[in-house]
Amino acid sequence: MLTVQNYIDSLKNGKILGSKCKKCGNRMIPLKPVCSKCGSFDVEEFETKGKGIIRSFTIIFVAPEKFKDEVPYVVALIELDEGGSVMGRLIGVDPYRSEDIVIGTKVKFEVLVKDEEIITAFKIDK
Amino acid sequence: MKKVDLIGIGMTKFGKHSDKTSRDLLVEATREAITSVDKGIDLKEDIKGLFVGYFTPSFYEHQGHSGPLITEWLGLTGIPAFRTESACASASAALATGYFAVASGMYDVVMVAGVEKMTTLDTPGVTDALSIAADDVFELGTGITFPGLFALMAQEYFEKYGGNWEDLQAVTLKNHHNGSFNPKAQFRAKISAIAEKIAIKKGVTFKDEMDFLKSKYNALVAYPLHLFDCSPISDGASVAFLASREISSRFTDNPLHITGVGLSTDTLTVAGRPDLTTSEATVNAAVAAYKMAGVTPNDIDITEVHDCFTINEVILSEALGFFKKGEGLKAAKEGRTSLSGDKPINTDGGLKSKGHPVGATGIAMVHEIWEQLRGEAGGRQIKDEPKIGLTCNVGGSTASSMVFIFERGEK
Numbered sequence: 001m002l003t004v005q006n007y008i009d010s011l012k013n014g015k016i017l018g019s020k021c022k023k024c025g026n027r028m029i030p031l032k033p034v035c036s037k038c039g040s041f042d043v044e045e046f047e048t049k050g051k052g053i054i055r056s057f058t059i060i061f062v063a064p065e066k067f068k069d070e071v072p073y074v075v076a077l078i079e080l081d082e083g084g085s086v087m088g089r090l091i092g093v094d095p096y097r098s099e100d101i102v103i104g105t106k107v108k109f110e111v112l113v114k115d116e117e118i119i120t121a122f123k124i125d126k
Numbered sequence: 127m128k129k130v131d132l133i134g135i136g137m138t139k140f141g142k143h144s145d146k147t148s149r150d151l152l153v154e155a156t157r158e159a160i161t162s163v164d165k166g167i168d169l170k171e172d173i174k175g176l177f178v179g180y181f182t183p184s185f186y187e188h189q190g191h192s193g194p195l196i197t198e199w200l201g202l203t204g205i206p207a208f209r210t211e212s213a214c215a216s217a218s219a220a221l222a223t224g225y226f227a228v229a230s231g232m233y234d235v236v237m238v239a240g241v242e243k244m245t246t247l248d249t250p251g252v253t254d255a256l257s258i259a260a261d262d263v264f265e266l267g268t269g270i271t272f273p274g275l276f277a278l279m280a281q282e283y284f285e286k287y288g289g290n291w292e293d294l295q296a297v298t299l300k301n302h303h304n305g306s307f308n309p310k311a312q313f314r315a316k317i318s319a320i321a322e323k324i325a326i327k328k329g330v331t332f333k334d335e336m337d338f339l340k341s342k343y344n345a346l347v348a349y350p351l352h353l354f355d356c357s358p359i360s361d362g363a364s365v366a367f368l369a370s371r372e373i374s375s376r377f378t379d380n381p382l383h384i385t386g387v388g389l390s391t392d393t394l395t396v397a398g399r400p401d402l403t404t405s406e407a408t409v410n411a412a413v414a415a416y417k418m419a420g421v422t423p424n425d426i427d428i429t430e431v432h433d434c435f436t437i438n439e440v441i442l443s444e445a446l447g448f449f450k451k452g453e454g455l456k457a458a459k460e461g462r463t464s465l466s467g468d469k470p471i472n473t474d475g476g477l478k479s480k481g482h483p484v485g486a487t488g489i490a491m492v493h494e495i496w497e498q499l500r501g502e503a504g505g506r507q508i509k510d511e512p513k514i515g516l517t518c519n520v521g522g523s524t525a526s527s528m529v530f531i532f533e534r535g536e537k
Contacts, residue, residue: 004263030264030397056285056402058277059349060269064257065250067269072349075270077278077397085397087265098349103285120268 002033002045011118016050016086016109019043029084050109051125052080054102059095072096078107078122088120129371130228131381132532133235134163135489135496140362140481141312148180148187148243149199151363155239155486156200159365162496164378167235167367169202174233176200176207177223179216179240180485183209185255186246196239213259213521214434216240217364217488218528224368225387234370240490241363242483252359256484259522261395273348273356275396275523276435280350282402283437287452291350295339296458297436298354298478304465305475307505310493312360312481355436360481364489379535382499382515386531388415394525403452405438407527408445408518415516415529416447423447426531427512428498429469430491432520433476439463442518443471446529465506473498473506488519488528499534 002019007030010017019028021035022042028035031045057076060067067073072095079085089112093101105124112121136158138151146154160167167173178196183189193207210219217240224238244252256272265275284290298317305311306319313320321338325331332338344352367377374381388411393399399406416422423446431446433439440454448469449457457463463471474480474494477487495515497503515532 008263056278056281058270058274058281058351059346060271060274061346061348062249062253062271062273063269064253064266064271068250070269072346073269075268075274075278077282077402087268087270087395087397089268103281117267 002031002043007031008118011111011120014050014109014111016048016080017045018048018082018084019045027083029080029082030086048080048082050080052078052107054090054105054107055079055085056103057090057101059098074101076122086120088122090123091121092123127229128231130225130384131369131371131374131535132384132492132496133367133369133374133377133381134159134167135364135366135493136160136162137310137364137486137490137493138362139310140360140483140490142245143361144245146361148183148241148363149196151243151361152178152196152239152241152365153199155363155365159367163367164380165376167377169200172235173202173205173237175205175224175227175236176202177210177220177236177238178207179210179218179220179488181211181213181216181242182255182258185251186243212526214432214482214484215488215519215521215526215528216485217490218517218519218530221366221488221492221530222387222389222528225384228368228370234373236368237365238368238489239363239365240486240488242485243361244359244483245361249359264395265397271348272523273351273435276437277348277351278396279402279441280437283441283455286403287455289455292336293455293459294355294436294440295336297433297439298339299335300458300464301433301472301476301478304473304506305479308474308480311475311479312358313479317354351435351437357434357477357482360483362481362483362486362490364486364493366489366492380500381535382496382532383535384530385533386415386419386421386529388412388418388529390414390527392525392527394522396523403441405441405445405520405524405527407524408442408520408529411527411529412446412518415531419531421514421531425514426516428473428495428508428515429471430474430494430517431471432487432518433472433478434482436478438520438524439471439476442520446516446518465508470508473503473508488517491517491519492530492532495532499532
């Protein structure tokens with residue numbers, strides 16, 4: 001099912017879902033219900049391996065109300081091995097040492113739960 | 127399609143207006159816009175429709191339904207009126223709607239407006255309100271913020287083309303310099319003046335402007351962006367009148383012709399974009415606007431771009447075709463975008479120094495083009511009688527981009 005709820009439920013099970021166009025083969029991550037290349041509605045979901053590299057990152061010092069007590073924390077754009085990027089929290093790194101966080105470093109997906117809400121997160125893949 | 131002229135424009139000072147609501151600000155801006163119409167305008171007689179941009183009135187004033195609210199407040203009840211929402215490009219959405227209305231021949235004179243009354247909330251409250259311009263499901267849940275989204279762009283830019291945070295300060299310094307000449311600006315002060323004020327207050331000294339910008343008084347907001355890389359929280363309103371060119375001489379002999387309109391979208395998710403160092407929506411909007419106006423980037427004499435964060439001025443200056451990809455930061459450092467440069471950008475101080483009441487910004491940008499092309503910009507007037515101006519107003523993380531081109535009419 002190419003729905004938002006299915007995507008979130010899959011995160012809980014440790015899987016980031018993408019979708020693939022049955023007509024032209026275009027892969028979309030995270031999943032989309034309609035092909036961004038050819039416009040076909042004939043798309044199917046697939047599971048990514050949840051592995052990729054750090055494409056860009058920032059360290060949040062001024063947070064929204066909900067995350068105020070967690071600053072500073074790192075948010076990164078992760079380019080997955082299957083192509084396409086997702087945004088996630090980067091955990092297991094020191095937010096006070098930006099110089100230690102290196103673009104291109106390999107990471108893997110990890111589920112973070114806060115107040116029963118799922119946060120997409122990644123940690124360094126050693 | 128009918129040709130469309132800008133016949134008058136006005137705006138409030140931007141900043142904290144603790145004693146005024148959004149409707150008070152709109153009335154004030156309307157009053158000024160009326161006085162700007164050279165031969166006068168009678169709202170009740172002339173205005174056939176009203177479109178008003180306001181991004182999140184429900185957050186700031188627990189209010190929706192801005193159309194009938196503002197028409198009632200201006201004595202215009204009865205005319206068609208509604209709110210346009212496109213995040214920080216909401217006023218440009220109003221301007222585009224007004225343009226469509228006049229160009230189609232449906233109405234001959236319309237009023238377009240923008241407003242945001244933000245200071246009713248504290249900083250975390252404003253952060254929450256602004257954040258809904260980003261994808262709530264796929265991105266906001268990570269704890270990302272708007273400064274954070276633009277920080278991701280800055281990091282990718284530095285990684286791909288070189289440069290660093292210190293280089294970006296050319297934009298901060300330039301825009302505060304320009305804003306010091308703008309009576310409407312929220313921070314009508316150069317960075318040196320701000321630094322001096324803080325130095326006296328805190329009993330400290332700064333060697334120079336960069337020493338201040340590197341100090342703890344310019345705190346990190348979202349690495350690598352600091353407080354002075356960000357536009358402020360502001361209240362303000364802007365109002366403009368559009369008329370069909372067939373009848374615009376009834377109002378002024380010195381209008382601005384709207385010759386180019388380009389509108390485009392990008393993925394709402396930043397992660398959905400293959401390249402964060404450009405704004406694809408702006409590239410597309412600019413190409414469409416240039417084509418419609420029959421001009422090239424070289425023909426543009428004066429430009430207003432959406433510097434919600436310093437990096438965005440650089441990215442947009444490239445996306446508009448003024449500089450090659452990866453060369454915008456260098457151009458800013460070399461002063462090419464300053465008041466006396468070959469490509470002046472944000473002569474009014476930009477969002478950075480002028481302020482950014484988000485729903486009012488698009489038409490406030492046009493206000494600067496109006497003054498510059500009519501030679502009314504005072505201490506920040508650029509030389510050689512500029513003839514063609516451009517505004518580029520973006521929504522959210524540049525997921526919407528709206529470009530307008532204006533040409534000075536006959537005198």
